[in-house]
Amino acid sequence: MIIGIPKEIKPQENRVAMTPGGVASLVRAGHEVLVEDGAGAGSGLTNDEYVKAGAKLVTAAQAWGAKMVIKVKEPIAAEYPYLRPDLLLFTYLHLAADEPQTRALLASKCTAVAYETVQLPDGSLPLLTPMSEVAGRMATQVGAHYLEKYQGGRGVLLGGVPGVAPGNVVVLGGGVVGTNAAKMALGLGANVTLLDVSHKRLQYLDDVFGGRLTTITSTEPNIWDAVAKADLVVGGVLIVGAKAPKLVTREMLKVMKEGSVIVDVSVDQGGCVETIKATTHKDPTYVVDGVVHYGVANMPGAVPRTSTFALTNQTLPYAMKLAAKGLDALQDDASLLPGLNVHNGLLTCKAVGEAFNIATVAPADVF
Incomplete structure (x- = not known):
């Protein structure tokens, strides 16, 4: 899998989606990781650290051009043009409070998995x-x-x-x-x-x-x-x-x-x-x-440095599954499946559909 890690551009957002250690784990598993130049600077993580971990430094467009994109925050309007049908997006989305983003994701027909709705059998939210x-x-x-x-x-x-x-x-x-x-x-x-x-x-x-x-x-x-x-x-x-x-x-x-x-x-x-x-x-x-x-x-x-390391600790195992199996990972992991919010123009989060009066389908029914 080619994985892109773009720099966060939401105002005053200094976190980055993956530490160099997380990148190294993905590279060791056989994946190619594209990190946008300067993506880790706000968290005190240098380009050299990412290169030593096996990443390739790229532009924003190149990072977004990867098959799978891992972020921290939801895409904002300036990033909507990067959304496309063959993209697997893994990030926080919080769609129920953001109708423009919801409709942009649906229109793009991308697949979006939200950290905040990945849910373990006991009801806990490991990525939130x-x-x-x-x-x-x-x-x-x-x-x-x-x-x-x-x-x-x-x-x-x-x-x-x-x-x-x-x-x-x-x-x-x-x-x-x-x-x-x-x-x-x-x-x-x-x-x-x-x-x-x-x-x-x-x-x-x-x-x-x-x-x-x-x-x-x-x-x-x-x-x-x-x-x-x-x-x-x-x-x-x-x-x-x-x-x-x-x-x-x-x-x-x-x-x-x-x-x-x-x-x-x-x-x-x-x-x-x-x-x-x-x-x-x-x-x-x-x-x-x-x-x-x-x-x-x-x-x-x-507090981006603390936050970046804490987030990577939890997201990396799920990112590894998605990178290894793609959409099949959603079907294989019962806790990952609820994270699916959007797929091929379909909304799969009932609460978001109720918020904006948009029809939804169950995550398991889109495959």
């Missing part, structure tokens, strides 16, 4: 997990930063100091993002309240954290009460492949404290806060009703 871990941990760090007065926040130190109460952190969702956000907030000494719809998950988290956080069932009245007391709200809600539900409404902002902060990690799936919109690392925040909103859609791009 590493970036969710990064984003969850970053959410608390970012929130603590924007609570500073000169960043627009209310001037609260999350951990407090002796004689002064710590800040209150509310985490919506007890998945990977929420768990990691809570872990960091507790580490800083904050008061942490976590809400989730699953009682079983709340029991687990109560046990794991030894009762150090408050667990509450996620209902509308409970969310109202929680956000009213919050200095920082972290949104970490996920429905696989679908838009995130709007749990924090515009009306709820009226009871929140002036200068409190919302970090909505689920913004790449539309966000779980009604007033959230996607922002960039260059211009990350805005204020609505006195509440600071942080909506950067590629948070792990701020």
Whole structure:
């Protein structure tokens, strides 16, 4: 298989889809790997490292011309012309929040496998997990930063100091993002309240954290009460492949404290806060009703070296299968098959079809 690794061109995106070590593994397996010149620079990975790993340095067009293209982020409009029927694209897509991209992929008749919908039998998402871990941990760090007065926040130190109460952190969702956000907030000494719809998950988290956080069932009245007391709200809600539900409404902002902060990690799936919109690392925040909103859609791009290595650790085994078997790998691996979102003009992710009123077929029915 000829595999292309283009440079990410989404604003302030410094990750790269594969480390030199990952490239070396692909080359040893007999594949030809084309890496765009400078693709790893943002993650501190040099052209020389890729060449030593066996890659060939190429232009963007040449990398995209490969049979299989591995990326980090979804193709943006400038990359749509590279999409074509014989292309196998393996990357994050997040289609439910991006109708233009969905229709561009369908029109191109390419095959697109999304990291975020590859799913193990136990329901876990192995290729979303590493970036969710990064984003969850970053959410608390970012929130603590924007609570500073000169960043627009209310001037609260999350951990407090002796004689002064710590800040209150509310985490919506007890998945990977929420768990990691809570872990960091507790580490800083904050008061942490976590809400989730699953009682079983709340029991687990109560046990794991030894009762150090408050667990509450996620209902509308409970969310109202929680956000009213919050200095920082972290949104970490996920429905696989679908838009995130709007749990924090515009009306709820009226009871929140002036200068409190919302970090909505689920913004790449539309966000779980009604007033959230996607922002960039260059211009990350805005204020609505006195509440600071942080909506950067590629948070792990701020720590690209950590993120690139963490992502490659998880994506490489699946990339090896796709490179070795092509589309047959989807049929041979029950966890990889749900990752298929688009094939030959057909949409194969039901949640995306429901979001945009597009007919879908089951992934297994396209072969």
